[in-house]
Amino acid sequence: MQKEFTGMLPGAITKFEELLAAAAELNPVVVSGYDSAAGRDNFAYWGAGCRIQADDMAGLKAAAEGIGITWVSDEGDMAYTNSLAIEDFQMFRVDGNLELRPEKKEI
Numbered sequence: 001m002q003k004e005f006t007g008m009l010p011g012a013i014t015k016f017e018e019l020l021a022a023a024a025e026l027n028p029v030v031v032s033g034y035d036s037a038a039g040r041d042n043f044a045y046w047g048a049g050c051r052i053q054a055d056d057m058a059g060l061k062a063a064a065e066g067i068g069i070t071w072v073s074d075e076g077d078m079a080y081t082n083s084l085a086i087e088d089f090q091m092f093r094v095d096g097n098l099e100l101r102p103e104k105k106e107i
Contacts, residue, residue, distance in 0.1 A: 007034030008047040011098035015069060015080040016050055023063040026054040031076065043072070043079035046089040048098065051076045 002020075005013045020028050031051040035044040043049030053076045054060040061071045070079045082098035095101050 002030045002033070004030040004033040004050065007036075008050070009094075009098060010096045011082065012048040012050075012080045015067065016052070018067055019052070019060075019064055019069060022067065023054060023060055026056045026059050026063070028052050028054040028060060040090055041086060043081060043086065043089070044077075046086075046094070048081055048089070048094075049077065049079035052078065 002017075005016065008016075016030075020030070029052065031053050033044065033050040034047045035042070038045040038049075040046075044051075049072065052060065057074065057076065060076065064071055064078050068080065068082075070081060072078055080098065084094055084098060084100065088094050088100060093100050093103075
């Protein structure tokens with residue numbers, strides 16, 4: 001595991017490691033991962049976003065989007081959310097595998 005992935009959700013780590021393997025010929029470098037200072041409206045704060053740089057950023061973007069990673073900025077910011085919205089993270093409804101936790105019914 002990349003040291004920059006420390007603190008990230010296991011489901012996101014798995015997906016970003018898949019990207020690093022798929023785009024190995026582009027020489028990807030993980031610049032940052034989990035960031036507690038990023039703010040609650042940033043996927044990096046929730047452990048689902050990171051920044052990766054590569055020799056060919058367009059190729060990296062295509063590879064990321066091809067496996068379901070959302071490209072956030074041309075600086076290489078991206079997030080794997082498993083189609084969940086930032087509001088799901090903010091409401092603490094997302095588990096480590098990036099799936100929604102079942103809602104508890106009040107009795």
